[in-house]
Amino acid sequence: MTDNQIIKIVAIIPCAGSGVRMGAGISKQFLELMDRPILAHTLDKFQQCPAINSIILVVPAGDLDFCKREIVEKYNLNKVEKIIPGGVRRQDSVRYGLEASKGECELVVIHDGVRPFIDIELIEKAIAAAKDHRAVITALPAKDTVKKVDQDGFVIDTYERKDIWLVQTPQVFRYKDIMTAHEKAFLEGWDDVTDDASLIERFGIPVKVILGSEYNIKITTPGDMELGRLFLEKTGRQGNIKCG
Numbered sequence: 001m002t003d004n005q006i007i008k009i010v011a012i013i014p015c016a017g018s019g020v021r022m023g024a025g026i027s028k029q030f031l032e033l034m035d036r037p038i039l040a041h042t043l044d045k046f047q048q049c050p051a052i053n054s055i056i057l058v059v060p061a062g063d064l065d066f067c068k069r070e071i072v073e074k075y076n077l078n079k080v081e082k083i084i085p086g087g088v089r090r091q092d093s094v095r096y097g098l099e100a101s102k103g104e105c106e107l108v109v110i111h112d113g114v115r116p117f118i119d120i121e122l123i124e125k126a127i128a129a130a131k132d133h134r135a136v137i138t139a140l141p142a143k144d145t146v147k148k149v150d151q152d153g154f155v156i157d158t159y160e161r162k163d164i165w166l167v168q169t170p171q172v173f174r175y176k177d178i179m180t181a182h183e184k185a186f187l188e189g190w191d192d193v194t195d196d197a198s199l200i201e202r203f204g205i206p207v208k209v210i211l212g213s214e215y216n217i218k219i220t221t222p223g224d225m226e227l228g229r230l231f232l233e234k235t236g237r238q239g240n241i242k243c244g
Contacts, residue, residue: 007106009127011046011170012097014058015039015113016086027060028219029113034232038219039067040075041116047079049120051127052109054081056100058093059113061085091193095182101175108178110196111170114219117231122213123170129210130172135200137172138212139165168212171196177205 015029029039046052057080059067064083072080084100086093094110101108107130111118122138129136142164148157173196181199184190193199197207219228 007131008053008104009051009107009109010081010101010105010175011052011055011109011111012058012094012101013039013043013046013055013111013113014086014090014093014097015042016058016060016093017090017114027063029059030063030066031219031225033116033225033228036075037071038116038228039113040071040077042111042113042118043071043077043080044075045116045118045120045123046109046111047077049123051124052079053105055079056081056097057083057113058086058097059083089192091182091185091190091196091199094196095186098175098179098182103175103179105175107172108175109170109172110178112218115169115216116219116228117213117215117217118170119213119216122216125210126170126172129208130174133208134177134205135171135173135197135207137197137207137209138168138170138216139209140168140212140214141165165209167195167197168216168218173200177203 017027030037032038033041043055043057046055055077057067057072064085067083071077072083082100084096087096098108107127109123109127126136126138142161145161146159146164147155148159150156177200178196181203185193185199200207215231217224217227219225
């Protein structure tokens with residue numbers, strides 16, 4: 001692919017989880033940050049990104065109407081082409097999103113619905129890199145020492161920090177590559193996959209890593225919510241925090 005080639009790019013936003021760790025009695029993607037649902041913040045970044053042609057939103061089966069009415073329509077997110085029910089596992093939800101796209105795209109951008117502070121510039125950087133590489137992920141180098149621990153809480157091994165990167169989303173793939181990988185994972189019963197790139201790695205396809213953003217946090221716990229509020233106080237309602 002070249003910069004001058006016109007290609008269709010679809011964003012798949014999986015957010016079909018229940019948010020058990022949040023303990024809020026409501027799915028975490030619908031919790032409000034500065035009077036706006038987390039998911040609305042996330043989708044708005046892809047709505048504003050010129051490179052994204054359309055969005056497929058994957059949500060809990062019981063929340064389809066709510067998402068359409070209270071998020072997509074309320075915040076004028078007209079790039080959301082489809083809202084579909086997700087599966088039990090994240091990898092099922094992503095596969096459903098890929099199937100819903102019907103292969104009518106060259107590149108797929110997969111991004112967690114509860115990473116609302118993704119910067120538009122970082123989305124575009126990942127897409128630009130994917131025009132030269134078949135698979136691209138965003139990540140941060142580890143700052144802390146990383147240890148492997150057994151089930152009894154004893155250290156088994158200590159890893160070289162310089163070799164460890166903490167993976168984020170967005171992740172960008174050629175549609176045919178990631179669709180084939182998810183189909184194989186389903187047919188062969190691969191265990192729960194939390195990172196789409198790990199499927200691509202099993203095919204021997206090189207995965208390019210580009211620098212992510214320290215602000216691009218995944219909101220999972222009440223502590224993450226507090227951090228998110230601090231980010232919004234710093235940047236205002238839109239949360240436009242530059243990645244560089």
